[in-house]
Amino acid sequence: MVNQKNKGSNGEKTCLKGIGWLGFGLGANTAAVDVKDGKIIRIRPFHYEDKYKREHMKPWKIKARGKTFEPTMRSLIPPFSIVYKQRVYSKNRILYPLKRVDWDPAGERNTQNRGKSKYARISWDEAATLIAEELQRVQKKYGPYSVLAAADGHGEGKCIHGPHGCQTHLLDLLGGYTLQARNPDSWEGWYWGAKHVWGTDPVGQGIQNNLWLDCSENTEMMLFWGCDPETTPWGWSGQAASRLCYWFNEIGIETIYVCPDFNYGAAAHADKWIPVRPNTDSALQFAIAYTWITEDLYDKEYVATHVHGFEEFKKEVMGETDKIPKTPKWAEDICGVPARIIKALARKWHKQATSTAHCNGGSYIRSTYSHEPGRLEVCLLGMQGLGKPGRNQLKMIEWQFFALNEQMPGPRSEVIPNVAGAYHGWAFTGNESLIPKTLIPQAITTEEPFTWYGSSIAGFPKEDQFVQYKFPIDDKNSTLHMIWSDEPCWTTCWNGGNRMIEALRSPKMECIVCQQPWMENDCLFADIVLPINTKLEEEDISTDVYAGEFNLVYHEGQCIEPLGESKSDYEAVGEVAKKLGLYEEYTKGKSIEEWVKEGFDHSGIENMISYEEFREKDYYVIPTADGWENDPRGFGPFAEDPVVHPLDTPTGKLEFFSTDLAKYFPDDKERKPVPQWIPFGESHSESLLHPRAKKYPYLIVSNHPRWRVHANLDDCAWLREIPTCKVKGPDGYLYEPLWINPIDAKNLGIKYGDVVRIHNDRGWTLGGAYVTERIMPGVIYQDHGSRLDPIVAGESDRGGDNNLICPGMITSKNCAGEVTSGFLVGIEKVDVNELRAQYPDAFNRAYDAKSGLIIDAWLEEGK
Numbered sequence: 001m002v003n004q005k006n007k008g009s010n011g012e013k014t015c016l017k018g019i020g021w022l023g024f025g026l027g028a029n030t031a032a033v034d035v036k037d038g039k040i041i042r043i044r045p046f047h048y049e050d051k052y053k054r055e056h057m058k059p060w061k062i063k064a065r066g067k068t069f070e071p072t073m074r075s076l077i078p079p080f081s082i083v084y085k086q087r088v089y090s091k092n093r094i095l096y097p098l099k100r101v102d103w104d105p106a107g108e109r110n111t112q113n114r115g116k117s118k119y120a121r122i123s124w125d126e127a128a129t130l131i132a133e134e135l136q137r138v139q140k141k142y143g144p145y146s147v148l149a150a151a152d153g154h155g156e157g158k159c160i161h162g163p164h165g166c167q168t169h170l171l172d173l174l175g176g177y178t179l180q181a182r183n184p185d186s187w188e189g190w191y192w193g194a195k196h197v198w199g200t201d202p203v204g205q206g207i208q209n210n211l212w213l214d215c216s217e218n219t220e221m222m223l224f225w226g227c228d229p230e231t232t233p234w235g236w237s238g239q240a241a242s243r244l245c246y247w248f249n250e251i252g253i254e255t256i257y258v259c260p261d262f263n264y265g266a267a268a269h270a271d272k273w274i275p276v277r278p279n280t281d282s283a284l285q286f287a288i289a290y291t292w293i294t295e296d297l298y299d300k301e302y303v304a305t306h307v308h309g310f311e312e313f314k315k316e317v318m319g320e321t322d323k324i325p326k327t328p329k330w331a332e333d334i335c336g337v338p339a340r341i342i343k344a345l346a347r348k349w350h351k352q353a354t355s356t357a358h359c360n361g362g363s364y365i366r367s368t369y370s371h372e373p374g375r376l377e378v379c380l381l382g383m384q385g386l387g388k389p390g391r392n393q394l395k396m397i398e399w400q401f402f403a404l405n406e407q408m409p410g411p412r413s414e415v416i417p418n419v420a421g422a423y424h425g426w427a428f429t430g431n432e433s434l435i436p437k438t439l440i441p442q443a444i445t446t447e448e449p450f451t452w453y454g455s456s457i458a459g460f461p462k463e464d465q466f467v468q469y470k471f472p473i474d475d476k477n478s479t480l481h482m483i484w485s486d487e488p489c490w491t492t493c494w495n496g497g498n499r500m501i502e503a504l505r506s507p508k509m510e511c512i513v514c515q516q517p518w519m520e521n522d523c524l525f526a527d528i529v530l531p532i533n534t535k536l537e538e539e540d541i542s543t544d545v546y547a548g549e550f551n552l553v554y555h556e557g558q559c560i561e562p563l564g565e566s567k568s569d570y571e572a573v574g575e576v577a578k579k580l581g582l583y584e585e586y587t588k589g590k591s592i593e594e595w596v597k598e599g600f601d602h603s604g605i606e607n608m609i610s611y612e613e614f615r616e617k618d619y620y621v622i623p624t625a626d627g628w629e630n631d632p633r634g635f636g637p638f639a640e641d642p643v644v645h646p647l648d649t650p651t652g653k654l655e656f657f658s659t660d661l662a663k664y665f666p667d668d669k670e671r672k673p674v675p676q677w678i679p680f681g682e683s684h685s686e687s688l689l690h691p692r693a694k695k696y697p698y699l700i701v702s703n704h705p706r707w708r709v710h711a712n713l714d715d716c717a718w719l720r721e722i723p724t725c726k727v728k729g730p731d732g733y734l735y736e737p738l739w740i741n742p743i744d745a746k747n748l749g750i751k752y753g754d755v756v757r758i759h760n761d762r763g764w765t766l767g768g769a770y771v772t773e774r775i776m777p778g779v780i781y782q783d784h785g786s787r788l789d790p791i792v793a794g795e796s797d798r799g800g801d802n803n804l805i806c807p808g809m810i811t812s813k814n815c816a817g818e819v820t821s822g823f824l825v826g827i828e829k830v831d832v833n834e835l836r837a838q839y840p841d842a843f844n845r846a847y848d849a850k851s852g853l854i855i856d857a858w859l860e861e862g863k
């Protein structure tokens with residue numbers, strides 16, 4: 001098999017490409033792309049052994065309970081990578097620079113028409129000149145911080161061609177900008193809550209070292225709590241987590257799933273499913289603690305030596321503070337789990353060595369007040385001896401985050417490679433002027449300076465949460481007047497999308513530039529759109545440190561020529577730099593070839609293989625480290641001796657009572673020093689216990705999409721034909737599935753394939769009914785990230801973009817996190833013909849017969 005480029009005589013070649021969506025310089029999902037006559041023929045798994053022998057790779061072995069677990073010898077790419085050809089050749093690709101037809105920088109800007117107006121083709125020269133002139137004009141008039149760089153996102157994993165953040169390098173050269181600070185979206189509850197109990201920077205999940213081995217040898221019960229290891233690892237870790245879960249099944253670890261939906265991991269692996277209402281986990285957790293305390297079933301010795309503030313926590317559990325004893329019966333009514341099951345689970349957890357498993361935690365840690373379930377889980381683990389054999393918190397994806405922290409749950413490789421030397425995109429760093437991403441709509445619409453706590457940048461140390469920030473940072477009139485975005489999907493992915501649309505149409509916002517490969521989502525609100533190419537159209541260098549089996553560094557050859565006039569983000573920003581006379585500074589005078597070498601030179605493998613051999617072979621497999629089996633395991637060292645191996649908390653112990661929260665936020669009623677039961681409060685009213693539930697009686701679960709990575713991939717016909725990806729409505733339109741239990745469906749007169757409206761006081765969107773017992777009654781489920789198809793932009797949508805109607809408020813008063821799932825909605829069946837009569841423009845947009853995808857609706861005819 002040919003795994004490399006340029007090996008055929010008839011224009012055939014094969015390039016390695018990391019087809020994953022991490023978006024910040026790290027590849028994943030290493031695939032082989034076969035190309036013939038300048039066209040992509042197929043994308044397939046890649047075989048490590050083509051150029052390297054097993055003896056070199058030193059494949060690891062985990063032996064446990066009489067069985068053996070070993071790595072495969074090929075990349076475990078997900079279906080997404082395999083279908084990516086369709087995303088590259090999508091009809092939805094932006095092929096030329098575009099300008100909104102009624103945006104005239106010299107005259108009327110018609111900001112109110114964003115989301116309605118069409119676009120016309122312009123030249124690169126015109127586009128780059130316009131952007132350069134607008135930047136200079138706006139910065140001169142309002143100061144440098146009036147330009148917002150929206151420069152983050154999980155776009156393609158490109159390194160040299162940095163999919164997000166290239167513009168920040170140019171803006172730095174221009175004297176500054178305001179950064180949209182990428183908040184810890186993936187980890188909100190761990191970040192704002194758990195960190196203060198177990199001190200685990202950078203993101204707040206548990207210490208991971210060597211946990212595959214620990215779990216394999218010692219864990220008797222694994223609780224997949226808000227976790228779908230058969231779906232979300234696909235984004236960048238491929239299918240290694242799937243194999244790991246089959247292995248756990250094989251060696252007899254009892255597998256319990258706690259989630260409102262019977263998700264794909266549960267379907268493949270669960271011994272038992274415990275359905276829980278969305279974002280009521282803390283009631284369940286409190287009731288487990290109550291059972292342990294009242295039945296004397298916790299590790300008292302461990303608590304005495306390893307925990308700070310247990311007595312205060314106990315008061316909260318027993319109801320001494322709020323007059324609510326957190327009994328299983330009390331919890332049953334709230335979370336929907338029968339009291340007998342809560343008690344049985346609690347008793348089993350005590351008796352058997354139990355670990356929890358998460359990808360990132362799901363909506364369990366992405367809803368209102370998510371710091372409470374986040375830290376309650378740590379308290380529960382603590383009560384049963386966190387770090388003792390088989391008792392840890394295992395993470396199923398994003399192994400690299402922990403690798404950077406020198407932690408690997410799986411067998412460690414000799415080095416953890418890093419090609420950041422060649423990277424041009426965003427990094428988890430600060431900026432003088434910044435605004436948490438969750439506060440952007442407020443920042444745009446407000447005239448007054450405002451403050452918040454914590455930069456909110458994912459991965460920052462916990463002390464950052466105690467710092468007060470302000471916008472604008474100077475006292476001048478430097479509020480936002482221009483946006484330059486390379487992740488135009490705020491409306492599909494963040495908190496309160498309709499509010500964002502309102503902000504984007506503000507007359508204050510004089511110029512919006514978006515750059516991305518596909519005409520979708522926030523691009524419809526831009527004034528200038530730049531056509532970006534996909535990574536298959538460029539040369540680059542990459543690592544794969546997510547696969548969980550072997551770590552790699554590889555050269556990525558150019559597969560095909562860029563489509564239309566598209567360029568990479570790095571090159572697109574370069575065009576603007578040229579107009580500003582800053583091209584040399586921007587590129588540091590280096591060619592792409594020189595950047596590839598630069599990436600290699602500091603990658604960690606530069607002393608393991610020569611550059612010449614690396615380029616000849618095109619990749620390097622890093623051998624498994626000798627002695628990895630002996631590495632400490634998770635919280636093992638802390639469990640053994642908390643004095644010698646203290647945690648990174650003020651007392652060095654598990655802080656059930658947080659010293660820091662008591663010190664810095666003594667008056668915060670929404671995040672007290674001790675975890676509490678808080679269904680609603682000053683910031684939120686998204687609970688069935690709140691009077692608002694009379695009007696909006698269902699809780700919606702909005703998971704990471706099964707068949708997309710957020711806003712990525714919604715235009716691949718091969719995916720869209722899958723019945724759980726789209727549901728064909730009576731009008732033939734492919735609606736985003738909305739799972740509803742047969743009991744609710746019957747009550748509401750809904751059957752499979754009906755079009756359903758989901759609504760609340762923030763607007764409405766549509767879905768295609770998918771009636772199934774895989775969702776518990778009273779709860780509906782619709783994935784997030786479906787393409788925006790505005791009916792009345794800012795109010796209603798046909799595409800199933802439920803982020804438009806999720807809460808705009810942040811996690812809680814002093815935590816600028818997102819709340820994007822587990823909120824109240826009403827649902828009802830609708831008649832599409834009536835809607836068509838009412839909104840003819842939106843319902844008569846032409847779509848492609850094969851993919852059902854709206855294509856040219858936004859382009860001016862003939863352009």
Ligand SMILES: Nc1nc2c(c(=O)[nH]1)N[C@H]1C(S)=C(S)[C@@H](COP(=O)(O)OP(=O)(O)OC[C@H]3O[C@@H](n4cnc5c(=O)[nH]c(N)nc54)[C@H](O)[C@@H]3O)O[C@H]1N2
Binds near residue numbers: 518534803
């Ligand atoms: N309802 C709900 N909402 C959620 C969540 C949830 O659980 N439920 N989860 C949250 C989480 S954890 C996350 S991480 C966020 C994700 O939110 P984002 O990171 O904002 O979402 P992505 O779709 O990954 O963003 C990538 C964007 O970049 C584009 N893109 C891809 N490649 C390139 C490229 O090479 N160049 C350019 N310029 N653009 C490119 C894609 O088309 C897409 O628009 O969503 C959050 N939102």
Ligand SMILES: Nc1nc2c(c(=O)[nH]1)N[C@H]1C(S)=C(S)[C@@H](COP(=O)(O)OP(=O)(O)OC[C@H]3O[C@@H](n4cnc5c(=O)[nH]c(N)nc54)[C@H](O)[C@@H]3O)O[C@H]1N2
Binds near residue numbers: 186228277279703704
């Ligand atoms: N296919 C695919 N893979 C991805 C991504 C993607 O968009 N698509 N995104 C990537 C990113 S950025 C991230 S952060 C990770 C996210 O990984 P996760 O955080 O694990 O993903 P989620 O889909 O939000 O949630 C996982 C599961 O939580 C359960 N759940 C939902 N709400 C609740 C609740 O209130 N309580 C409980 N107990 N369970 C609940 C659901 O069963 C759901 O399947 O995935 C990454 N990988």
Ligand SMILES: [Mo]
Binds near residue numbers: 185186
């Ligand atoms: Mo995420």
